Amino acid sequence: MSETAPQTGSPPPENMLSAAAKRLWEWVLPFAVVIALWQFASLFFPRFLFPSLIDVFWRCLEIFADGSMFKDVMVTIYRILAGLAGSFVIGAALALLMVRSRAVDKFLSPILTLFQGIPALSWVVFAIIWFHGVEFRILFIMVLTTLPAFTFQVLGALRGMSRDLMEMVFSFRPSRAKLFRVMIAPAILPDILTAWKVNLGNASRVVVVAELVGATGGVGYQLLLQQQLFDMAGALAWTLQLVFFVLIVQGSLTLIENVAFRYRAVSERAI
Amino acid sequence: MNGDATPDEAAIHLADVSKVFGKIGTDAAFRAVDGLNLDVRPGQMLALLGKTGCGKSTIFNMIAGLTAPSSGSVRVDGRDPFAEFDSFRGKMAIVFQNDRLLPWRTAIQNVELGLEMLEIPAAERRATAQQWLTKLGLGGHENDYPHALSGGMRQRVSIARAFATNANILLCDEPFSALDESTAGRLRAEFVRLVKENGKTAVFITHSISEALEIGDRIVVLKRPAMIAYDVRFDTSTGPEEREDIRSRIVEVLAV
Ligand SMILES: Nc1ncnc2c1ncn2[C@@H]1O[C@H](COP(=O)(O)OP(=O)(O)O)[C@@H](O)[C@H]1O
Ligand SMILES: [Mg+2]
Numbered sequence: 001m002s003e004t005a006p007q008t009g010s011p012p013p014e015n016m017l018s019a020a021a022k023r024l025w026e027w028v029l030p031f032a033v034v035i036a037l038w039q040f041a042s043l044f045f046p047r048f049l050f051p052s053l054i055d056v057f058w059r060c061l062e063i064f065a066d067g068s069m070f071k072d073v074m075v076t077i078y079r080i081l082a083g084l085a086g087s088f089v090i091g092a093a094l095a096l097l098m099v100r101s102r103a104v105d106k107f108l109s110p111i112l113t114l115f116q117g118i119p120a121l122s123w124v125v126f127a128i129i130w131f132h133g134v135e136f137r138i139l140f141i142m143v144l145t146t147l148p149a150f151t152f153q154v155l156g157a158l159r160g161m162s163r164d165l166m167e168m169v170f171s172f173r174p175s176r177a178k179l180f181r182v183m184i185a186p187a188i189l190p191d192i193l194t195a196w197k198v199n200l201g202n203a204s205r206v207v208v209v210a211e212l213v214g215a216t217g218g219v220g221y222q223l224l225l226q227q228q229l230f231d232m233a234g235a236l237a238w239t240l241q242l243v244f245f246v247l248i249v250q251g252s253l254t255l256i257e258n259v260a261f262r263y264r265a266v267s268e269r270a271i
Numbered sequence: 272m273n274g275d276a277t278p279d280e281a282a283i284h285l286a287d288v289s290k291v292f293g294k295i296g297t298d299a300a301f302r303a304v305d306g307l308n309l310d311v312r313p314g315q316m317l318a319l320l321g322k323t324g325c326g327k328s329t330i331f332n333m334i335a336g337l338t339a340p341s342s343g344s345v346r347v348d349g350r351d352p353f354a355e356f357d358s359f360r361g362k363m364a365i366v367f368q369n370d371r372l373l374p375w376r377t378a379i380q381n382v383e384l385g386l387e388m389l390e391i392p393a394a395e396r397r398a399t400a401q402q403w404l405t406k407l408g409l410g411g412h413e414n415d416y417p418h419a420l421s422g423g424m425r426q427r428v429s430i431a432r433a434f435a436t437n438a439n440i441l442l443c444d445e446p447f448s449a450l451d452e453s454t455a456g457r458l459r460a461e462f463v464r465l466v467k468e469n470g471k472t473a474v475f476i477t478h479s480i481s482e483a484l485e486i487g488d489r490i491v492v493l494k495r496p497a498m499i500a501y502d503v504r505f506d507t508s509t510g511p512e513e514r515e516d517i518r519s520r521i522v523e524v525l526a527v
Contacts, residue, residue, distance in 0.1 A: 168371040171335055172388045172436070173360035182387065186375045263375045265418035 051233035059237035069222075073241045076211070076219040079135075080203045080245075083142020083210075084150075084196070090143065091150030098151075099158045112148040120145050120206045127213055134214050141210040146199050153198070157191035158184070193257055197250050204242045281346075282440060282472040283311040283334055288343035290329050295341065303329045305496040306343070313439075316466055316473045318487030320480065322525065325495040327476045331444045334474060335365055347440065361389045364433035366443040370425035372417040378428045379404060379413040385436035403431035407461070423454040430458070434465060441466060441473040448478065459485055480521050484514060492524050500524045 035053060042050040063069045094112075098105040123144055127137035161184065169183045211220025219238050226234035288307045293299035303326040311317050321327050332338040333345050336352030336359060345352060352359055364385065372381045382400035391399070404413055407427040417425055426446060433441060446462075447455035463486060466473050475486045483490045492501040501524045503517055 164367070164369065164371050165373060167337060168365070168367060169373075169384070170337065171363070171365040172385045173357050174388050178388055182384065183373070186373070261375075263416040263418070 048232050055233045056236045059233050072217050072222055075217050079138050080207050084203050086143040087146040087150050091147055092154045094151045095154035098155055116148040120209045124212055137213040138210045145206045146203055153195035157188035161187045193253055197253055204246050281310040282313045284346040285309040286344050288340045291341040302496045305498055313472050316488045318483035318490045319476045320483040321493035325493050335442055361436055362438050363440045364436050364438035366433045366446040368445045370429040374417050377414045381428055382431045382435050399435050403435045407431045423450050441471045443475045445476055
């Protein structure tokens, strides 16, 4: 239903301009609708329920401009990335063990599935009871809540590799390192990037819960403060910090995908 | 009856080789190759001919070291290709039925693949790959990704990839069977020329009698489960009538 120009050939410049404008509009429209609805509501409801987005905008700027508040944002981002990095490394290692051995797979799969059913808040309770350091508790929660998904995603990517291509590469007798560099890494990269995108969204939702373990900084801590102050504009402004972060990182990952996966054939007909 | 080479001098030596899929002794067991004896001497071009499903690819995989025989012994250059897998690096090259190009690599990068395993410096790798692509008529397509090439061009790239490593033994599993007849014919002629020019030992698997006659110095006809039904040698001096005789004999053997 969308009428984007075909990928091959170079369309005239004015065509490209209008295509770009159209894409921008398509991107902005959903946000504009949400913003307009909220702003409309703010005309009829008290400030503490639906504050004007202009207030929220100034609060956002304040967070950006104020060094100590922006530090809270950075601390939370760091916690998200550290947790994801940890769970990716562990998950990839587990997935490798699982593809190599059926026994390991049979043993680990149920455990990971079980973990998937445990709510983030339960991990918060466990972490508080088991551990002391705040940062360690948060890392623990972040890793355990994202680990099962990461492991299963990497496992799926490894299992999905083409057996034909694998055999072809094997026929050249690669060393282990070469096999990984030449075949495994490029074959699973698309799925890995998708996994990062998905888990990034999950992690940014879990992190504010994880920060309830007694953190005295970070977006979760700030949200708790806003709740105590009954400050809706503040709560929104802090929430938006994480939303922006997720949007920026996902946008960058999409850019990487567009460049790294140029080799893929594009069909002009969508599914 | 199986040859003109002793095991020691044969490039490829199969002695009483069987391959059973599934657990031996159960109903699920399937005997794909049964007591096969075969010697290929260095420099020979052998066409292995047989109907689909007769076990050609299974034999191929055993020679390539990708599968182990259930019993019997497989030797390539006097060594076990499955057990001593890594020792054949750069010694054996394979052309598969489908091109099996890495989709994330350009044509020239695909040709360089085998050379990378041999730790050849990048500049030399590039030059060799370029030379083989040009030889196979793909000059100008070096930087195309596989999806932008036609089936015939892709198979040319995979032939270039096999020749680029300069391996002495070439194994081909029905490499042209997915191509249209005129493309296949042209590539076949080129392939035979390259093998002869470079003095390779080649095992060429096919289900087409005409292809076997065009390729081989020798044709081995297989019947299911892979056993030799007919083994014939000929050369460029073999006249057309003789070739016709060979053809009708093969047809006869396959029909039984
Ligand atoms: N991995 C396998 N497991 C079970 N049976 C197999 C396997 N590979 C091949 N076979 C069987 O062995 C027979 C020979 O197969 P193959 O060597 O591929 O034949 P060809 O290449 O001559 O067409 C076929 O009947 C096939 O079903
Ligand atoms: Mg086959």
